[in-house]
Ligand SMILES: CC1=C(CCC(=O)O)c2cc3nc(cc4[nH]c(cc5[nH]c(cc1n2)c(C)c5CCC(=O)O)c(CCC(=O)O)c4C)C(CCC(=O)O)=C3C
């Protein structure tokens with residue numbers, strides 16, 4: 001566990017002093033958890049309306065929508081993401097019950113049925129007015145942080161529950177061991193399979209893969225007043241820090257450390273708009289010329305094997321690897337791994353207890369992240385500030 005320099009200034013362990021830290025919210029009483037998913041279609045007739053929901057006002061070209069629709073159609077128009085979130089909801093409920101926390105878990109989505117507004121309405125009807133949100137998204141960026149806060153605010157507006165229901169949100173958990181450990185375990189297995197197949201360490205490459213976002217979003221990810229230097233924002237900086245940590249753990253477990261890099265997938269904006277690069281498939285095509293024979297693709301940006309993983313990695317990246325003549329493994333996502341579920345329960349408990357930063361699990365120098373987003377956090381400069389819950393406003 002690491003503690004970065006600015007945490008050293010945080011006064012010590014009482015709830016009152018914890019509340020003085022910009023990282024820690026005062027102890028709170030919650031009466032339910034609100035799990036916020038992305039949502040996905042569950043039949044062919046859902047595909048286009050779902051895609052319209054996702055891309056409304058986002059300037060995504062029609063050709064891109066048609067292309068993405070074929071990915072869903074290939075699987076009968078069904079994304080597995082809702083089923084995965086149902087499973088996660090149930091596993092989290094069992095873990096919270098096991099700990100005697102008495103918190104029901106409600107689940108709703110940003111883009112598809114059941115919507116967050118329905119979940120909030122249901123919670124209100126049951127008399128639950130102080131909700132702790134968990135977005136199924138580990139890193140800081142508009143899409144993965146602020147947009148979920150806007151979704152919460154919209155859910156309250158739509159249901160006329162502003163002022164009656166309050167929604168907070170757990171911190172971004174990119175470097176929580178519950179999130180990181182499943183990636184480490186799975187990469188370790190992949191590397192063992194490569195050495196068993198006779199590959200030398202210098203013939204192996206690890207590609208950490210995450211969702212590309214517009215570079216302007218990356219630059220504005222995280223708190224407005226915090227500089228992430230050459231990384232180009234909190235989003236890439238967090239991924240790099242997590243990848244470094246995973247590689248250090250795996251090197252210790254395997255006794256060797258292959259070369260690694262961070263790559264991106266699922267770009268969707270117009271070509272004129274810069275998005276984070278390089279693309280995973282472009283890099284795979286270049287690897288043989290660099291002496292690589294085996295590649296491990298680690299979907300470090302994602303929580304479960306949803307469409308971005310099933311299509312963009314398991315179909316497209318795997319095909320690129322085959323064309324390049326590389327042995328390839330796509331490693332596991334956290335899904336409903338018991339350590340991940342326990343990690344989410346820890347994140348809930350630390351909010352109830354206002355656990356001080358020193359006792360909050362985090363594996364990189366960047367963490368533990370903020371309970372309450374800083375003013376202007378993860379701004380979308382194209383869309384401007386929309387009403388958002390669970391943060392300090394600009
Ligand atoms: C950072 C990030 C995450 C990770 C964090 C998180 O998990 O939240 C993520 C996850 C996901 N993205 C998903 C699906 C889509 N994302 C799209 C479009 C976009 N994603 C973006 C970013 C992200 N996306 C952005 C900047 C856009 C451009 C439009 C916009 O500015 O909003 C589009 C439109 C078509 C296209 O791909 O162009 C689709 C269909 C699914 C569901 C998969 C399933 O159904 O199983 C999941 C989990």
Ligand SMILES: [Fe+2]
Nearest residue numbers: 143211266308
């Ligand atoms: Fe996306």
